[in-house]
Amino acid sequence: MDFTSEKKEAENNKNTTNGNNPQEIVDSSSQLSVADGNNSISKEADEFRERQARDLKAGLHPLKSKFVFWYTRRTPGVRNQTSYEDNIKKIVDFSTVEGFWVCYCHLARPSSLPIPTDLHLFKEGIRPLWEDSANCNGGKWIIRFKKVVSGRFWEDLVLALVGDQLDYGENICGAVLSIRFNEDILSVWNRNASDNQAVMALRDSIKRHLKLPHSYVMEYKPHNASLRDNSSYRNTWLRG
Known part of the structure; x- marks a missing residue:
């Protein structure tokens, strides 16, 4: 899905949104602020059809998934998991192309965010x-980036994720931009670390959509390994 045609109109309507968002992330001019598995899947499908019909009736362009922007203002030197969970804040959710651009145009650029900060984009419910x-x-x-280029790659990744352009999209949970002192780090989260075909296909799809230079190395780490060593980006398992 191509979002470019919606961007200009969204920027011209920046003052039409409402809600409350943390000041660190949102532009100052903004007002944004199992049961049974089969039953769960059926319920999600019904909710999607209802949302799609509602959006189409309103003249909007529904996305395949509803998304949520989150952010975490990390405390330097603190690695406590409880503290991390408490610091995760929801910014805004959206389910249409138009809603995405209204939200995205209000978000502060990565280069203006404090260090260290994590900006998250995940499917609703995750x-x-x-x-x-x-x-x-x-x-x-x-993927690790120099700070001068991370914003561009983050935007390309966000557009690919929201537009459902990455392979094995149903296996993708979300993406994170981690803003650090000497570099910024992009990560794409998937549901099944043991599905090697899906993992490697996702890697290739990310490389293709971001047009990564050959000099960039991608690393993979299962979340259970992160839980064991309490680290997001150290001791990665795969490189490619």
Whole structure:
């Protein structure tokens, strides 16, 4: 899905949104602020059809999935998991192309965010935590960027994710931009770390859509390994 045609209109309507968002992330001019598995899947499908019909009736363009932007203002030197969960804040959710651009145009650019900060984009119902039921058996592909280029690659990744352009999209949970002192790190989270075909296909799809230079190395780490060593980006398992 191509979102470019919607961007200009969204920027011209920045003052039409409402809600409350943390000031660190949202532009100052903004007002944004199992049961049975089969039953769960059926319920999600019904909710999607209802949402799609409602959006189409309103003249909007529904996305395949509903998404949520989150952010975490990390405390330097503190690695406590409880503290991390308490610091995760929801910014805004959206389910249409138009809704995405209204939200995205209000978000502060990565270069203006404090260090260290994590900006998350996840499908609705999935929290950006290793222990979440959608994430616990999965992992993430990791790419490290110089700070001067990370914003562009993050935007390309966000557009690919929201537009359902990455292969094995149903296996993707979300993406994270981790803003650090000497580099910024992009990661794409998937549901199943043991599905080697899906893991490697996701890597290739990310490389293709981001047009990564050959010099960039991608690393993969399962979330259960992150839980064991309490680290997101150290001791990665795969490189490619």
